[in-house]
Amino acid sequence: MASTTPADTARAYRAIWRWHFYAGLIVAPFLLILSVTGAIYLFNDEIEDAFSPARRFVPAVVTPLPPSRLVAAALAAVPGNATRIDMPAARDRPALVFVTATHGPPQRVAVDPGSGRVIGRFVYIRTLVGIADTVHGSLMLGQVGEVLVELAAGWALVLIATGLYLWWPRGRRGLAGLLYPRWTARGRVFWRDLHASTGVWTIALIGFLLLTGLPWAGVEGPLLQRSSAALGIGYPASHATAGAPHSVPMKTALGTAPWTLEPMPMPVSGSGGHAAHGMASGRVDAAAIAGLDRIAATLAREHGLSGGYRLFPPAGPTGVYTAYTYPDRPEGQRSLYFDRYTGRLIRQVGFADYGPAARAIEIGVQLHMGNYFGRANQVVMLVPCIGIVLLVVSGVTMWWKRRPAGRLAAPPREGAARLGGAVAILLAAGLVLPLLGLSILAVWLVDRAVLAFGRRAKAVA
DSSP, X not given: OOOOOHHHHHHHHHHHHHHHHHHHHHHHHHHHHHHXXXXXXXXXXXXXXXXXXXXXXXXXXXXXXXXXXXXXXHHHHSOEEXXXXXXOSSTTSOEEEEEEESSSSOEEEEEOTTTOOEEEEEOGXXXXXXXXXXXXXXXXXXXXXXXXXXXXXXXXXXXXXXXXXXXXXXXXXXXXXXXXXXXXXXXXXXXXXXXXXXHHHHHHHHHHHHHHHGGGSTTHHHHHHHHHHHTTSSSOGGGTTTTTTSOOBHHHHHSOOOGGGTTSBOOOTTTTTOOOXXXXXXXXXXXXXXXXXXXXXXXXXXXXXXXXXXXXXXXXXXXXXXXXXXXXXXXXOEEEEEXXXXXXXEEEEEGXXXXXXXXXXXXXXXXXXXXXTTHHHHHHHHHHHHHHHHHHHHHXXXXXHHSOTTOOOOOOOOTTOOOHHHHHHHHHXXXXXXXXXXXXXXXXXXXXXXXXXXXXXXXXX
């Protein structure tokens, strides 16, 4: 086995630095956007309460009106199709009715559950929190944006791995520049110290944010759902094939669902709970709205739910009433489906029914959003958001100070570097994260092409 010489180590260091440079160049603007929008969304309730208190609070309600009355009030203010009503968990909060408006974009209508008075209406994607939420998930670019966000997350993991390698002390003594900046340093040295020390203190939390955000990714999310379901550790196995192959997934039918249940086949009304055909395209009729009251009464009387749940009326003749809870602690998640004609409970799924992987992901999702431990969770998740901003600013500043004017100044390629372990890790990551793997291959091919072009140019000269 060949020994590693100082020259080999130096070449490996420069090669890893090159990958770190390109990874940073690719993802820096995206990470900056994701960290800022993520920080905003961490405090979404506090921001909404501060900016729009008139539609966020009501006088304490003792006996709320039936849901059908609240939906009727919302439709009188915004004519259209009511697709969902969120029943408040606290007595001083309004009900929120989701309306696909006849004219204009979808709106959310806040209704006082005590008086039935509309106290506000808004277009979610035009609010600060709505903008942050949409940009955080897709950069407001639809599926293309989702792909870019997922690529940024994958390359950020490469940044973490390569950055940790570059930071590793390798016999260096002293903590200055490693765990804290040398405050007396000037210029690029100070920015390098700030970059390194910020990274080492926040790397675990940043990695956690990236990994717990992957379930929402456009490619990795469905891959996780399918693989965990196939292994029997995802969404409930008893519902995995119900109604296939014509089933409608819960998220397709309702537009939203707990992560675990997004691909779960929806039951139908009047047919023994088999899969629906085209149920998501049906319009919610007056009878379906009137039936909300019976379902709300059943939820309170038989299932102990008097508020704090999302209630969806059936869409189309085979649709079902769906109610689910989505608390800050996912152990309290429950989803219930009722026949639209008889009010009979067709199916109930709770956190205890999820597989171990699904439970872990649901908990990770709530930790990611800063919900699980309340304010302490928000503050802890704010730390990596601030850390990412400091890393991007210090990294870009460091590069700017060292680059010759008018040049990219990428680290030179090290063709003879021994990087077997690093390459193996990249290959493994590429298999687990397909988009990352494809992009690594693309970058490698471009790098080889540029190198070959440079050699030919020199030969011609």
